[in-house]
Amino acid sequence: MSEKDFIPSPYTNTIENGSFEWSAPSNIALVKYWGKLGKQLPANPSISLTLNNCKTITKLGFEKKANDGKFSFDLLFEGQPKESFRPKIEKFFERVEEYLPFLKDYHFTIDTQNTFPHSSGIASSASGMAALAINLMNLEKELNPEMTEDYFNQKASFLARLGSGSACRSVKGKVVIWGEHVETDNSSNLFGVEYQDVNLAFANFQDTILLVDKGEKQVSSTVGHDLMHGHPFAEQRFAQAHQNLSKMKAALATGDLDAFIKITESEALTLHAMMMTSMPYFILMKPNTLEIINKIWEYRTKTALPVCFTLDAGANVHVLYPENVRSEVLEFIKNELVGYCQNSQYICDEIGTGAVKIN
Known part of the structure; x- marks a missing residue:
């Protein structure tokens, strides 16, 4: 079209x-x-x-x-x-x-x-x-x-x-x-x-959003997108996104949570790497963002539960996990991660279906 x-x-x-x-x-x-x-x-x-x-x-x-x-x-x-x-x-x-x-x-x-x-x-x-x-x-x-x-x-x-x-x-x-x-x-x-x-492993997938920093971003997304023009790693990044999309489709189709985790976390960090290597360069993660990431990695190693993170172009952390481990992961979030959130704020969300007309 x-x-x-x-x-x-x-x-x-x-x-x-x-x-x-x-x-x-x-x-x-x-x-x-x-x-x-x-x-x-x-x-x-x-x-x-x-x-x-x-x-x-x-x-x-x-x-x-x-x-x-x-x-x-x-x-x-x-x-x-x-x-x-x-x-x-x-x-x-x-x-x-x-x-x-x-x-x-x-x-x-x-x-x-x-x-x-x-x-x-x-x-x-x-x-x-x-x-x-x-x-x-x-x-x-x-x-x-x-x-x-x-x-x-x-x-x-x-x-x-x-x-x-x-x-x-x-x-x-x-x-x-x-x-x-x-x-x-x-x-x-x-x-x-x-x-x-999409495999049933991702049905009712959970996203708990940790509000690390509620302030306005110091760099707008529009400015950030524009900095990819002439970025030294732009072409490699665009090629990587095409490859990762193929891998992500396969992971979603087969229910491969390990592959899903690897691609999701790598993509989040790559996004921020692009910001850190543009000219001008900038860092939107905060110290508490990194603390949370390290805690998630430690928890996943210790428990073998399929929990991972992703980031937008900001400091907040989206914690992604299947519904069948919800109670354990929420306990971990409340005990170990909420302290890194601004005013201890977080939002519990899950996969939805799109726009809905309200009668």
């Missing part, structure tokens, strides 16, 4: 006003995307677990207006006006207007909230942009009732990506691949695709 496939034909229906409400989850990449091309396209493919509890809930109200050539919207975050979000939404609307030509025909009220604490150090751009994109697709489906479910999900993922790259992995599926990959049918740089060949 190409971008042109998402430019709609003239709409067959009209709607004056109404509202929709959707939730969309955050996700955690196992094989990381780091480096952008063109309009929010990934320099390498990635694969992620969709989360269940950490999500954004967005209600989109809309009312027909005269098309005066301008976007018109009010923004509420947790019930309060949030003007600081306006530039990001304005930029998003500019990027997607070609694909959603109705945007200037309506005044929108975007009322959004997160189920996780604001500024908790969990990226909300993925869940937030996915929730907004899927609401807008709901309106387009009203204008074009013939739309298929597959097209709806693909285009929602495509639009979400134009708001925040990783948001395309928050629309549909427990495990999602984004980026062209020679060994993955239908893989695309334009949208995420669900990977369905």
Whole structure:
């Protein structure tokens, strides 16, 4: 498919006003995307677990207006006006207007909230942009009732990506691949695709997120991605991501937890190695991040339980493990890891299925 496939034909229906409400989850990449091309396209493919509890809930109200050539919207975050979000939404609307030509025909009220604490150090751009994109697709489906479910999900993922790259992995599926990959049918740089060949060993997989540092990152993801241009190790990294995605698919399909652990932890450390070796260079891990990693390694050696870590572009640690060892691992987290978290805060999450419409 190409971008042109998402430019709609003239709409067959009209709607004056109404509202929709959707939730969309955050996700955690196992094989990381780091480096952008063109309009929010990934320099390498990635694969992620969709989360269940950490999500954004967005209600989109809309009312027909005269098309005066301008976007018109009010923004509420947790019930309060949030003007600081306006530039990001304005930029998003500019990027997607070609694909959603109705945007200037309506005044929108975007009322959004997160189920996780604001500024908790969990990226909300993925869940937030996915929730907004899927609401807008709901309106387009009203204008074009013939739309298929597959097209709806693909285009929602495509639009979400134009708001925040990783948001395309928050629309549909427990495990999602984004980026062209020679060994993955239908893989695309334009949208995420669900990977369905997942062994029962990963059913109800757990992710306990340790909030090591809730402060704002000193380097934005956008800046970090840009630093891959001209990075001395970029080409090797992109090739490694393709290889690791093939290995990760095999591990997920066969239930090979040992391989899953090796690839997941290696990918997390490689992401941070790219940051430490870019110019300018930066370190987003904190001393407590390293303490937690070492404790997880010690615990795994001692108990032989299949528990591992991954990291986003920040200091927080995602502890991943199967549901059947949940009680032992949570005991370990409470006894040995919570002390390294800011205000002893952590969030218990698990694998989810993607965006959900709220009636």
